[in-house]
Amino acid sequence: QTAAEARGVSKIYGSGDSATTALNNVDLQIGAGSLTAIMGPSGSGKSTLMHVFAGLDNATHGTVSIGDTDITHLDDNALTVLRRRKLGFVFQAFNLVPTLSVLGNVTLPFELDGRKPTAAELSWVRELLGRLGLGMLEARRPHELSGGQQQRVAIARALAMRPQLIFADEPTGNLDSRSSREVLTLLRDLTREYQQTVVLVTHDPVAASHADRVIFIADGAIARDVVGRSDAKTL
Ligand code: ADP
Ligand code: ADP
Numbered sequence: 001q002t003a004a005e006a007r008g009v010s011k012i013y014g015s016g017d018s019a020t021t022a023l024n025n026v027d028l029q030i031g032a033g034s035l036t037a038i039m040g041p042s043g044s045g046k047s048t049l050m051h052v053f054a055g056l057d058n059a060t061h062g063t064v065s066i067g068d069t070d071i072t073h074l075d076d077n078a079l080t081v082l083r084r085r086k087l088g089f090v091f092q093a094f095n096l097v098p099t100l101s102v103l104g105n106v107t108l109p110f111e112l113d114g115r116k117p118t119a120a121e122l123s124w125v126r127e128l129l130g131r132l133g134l135g136m137l138e139a140r141r142p143h144e145l146s147g148g149q150q151q152r153v154a155i156a157r158a159l160a161m162r163p164q165l166i167f168a169d170e171p172t173g174n175l176d177s178r179s180s181r182e183v184l185t186l187l188r189d190l191t192r193e194y195q196q197t198v199v200l201v202t203h204d205p206v207a208a209s210h211a212d213r214v215i216f217i218a219d220g221a222i223a224r225d226v227v228g229r230s231d232a233k234t235l
Helices: 046-053 076-086 102-106 108-112 119-131 147-159 177-194
Strands: 002-013 020-031 035-039 061-066 087-090 165-169 197-201 213-218 221-227
Touching: 002 046, 002 197, 020 046, 020 061, 020 197, 020 221, 035 046, 035 177, 046 061, 046 165, 046 197, 076 087, 087 147, 102 108, 102 119, 102 147, 119 147, 119 177, 147 165, 147 177, 165 177, 177 197
Parallel strands: 035 197, 035 213, 087 165, 165 197
Antiparallel strands: 002 020, 002 061, 213 221
16 A cells, blocks of 8 residues: 655756756655655755655656545645645644643644544543653643753644654654654554554664665665665664
């Protein structure tokens, strides 16, 4: 089963002499229930690839599917609904709402969907907070937390609605090694326990060593595709 697929995807920014080819004819299938790490030098096209998969950016050529849905020709409204219902995003800029508590921030996706979380959903949110080491902090406001705690709140928020497909851009970038391990273990366990799919952009070989598959991007193309749990030292 395929969670996401790119076929012949190119992305060209600008035109004429100033055109930049960020992605060059990429074919990629992401299997459902897998944890895939994307690595590669700065400017190689990792963020563009995630944005095209998430429908945040249009491919110049090629098609992109999420599950059974070809998103290439969806309008903005349909894309917004698909993102809200099926996708989770963890970015470096975590955008927590300063006036809301930790619990308020993590349940925000339900409010944005126009409803309150059910009892089962609320208990899942609390389990997530516990698994991320935030169990005692649900009443705090973001400014009362460390940077790493704030980042984990953003991760909990991204996972609150149990998205089928989670995109994480350097999710452990600001975390100490213990918090990093909690986050990576959680992401991996979600793929095992709930068949959720995680695509992780990272520079960190230790983070990539938690992945089922590591894809190396260079100059907008897949340079290496390593399937199987890898040894951090060989990356
Ligand atoms: P990475 O995430 O691997 O650092 P990016 O996907 O951000 O790489 O960038 C790939 C290439 O596309 C780079 O050459 C970058 O300068 C270019 N690029 C990215 N976004 C834009 C944009 N909005 N306009 C023009 N060029 C861009
Ligand atoms: P970078 O990797 O270049 O430091 P970020 O990872 O913070 O940048 O963000 C990459 C892009 O994703 C930005 O263009 C930003 O507008 C967008 N973005 C950030 N947060 C979200 C979000 N929660 N939902 C959708 N798009 C987002």
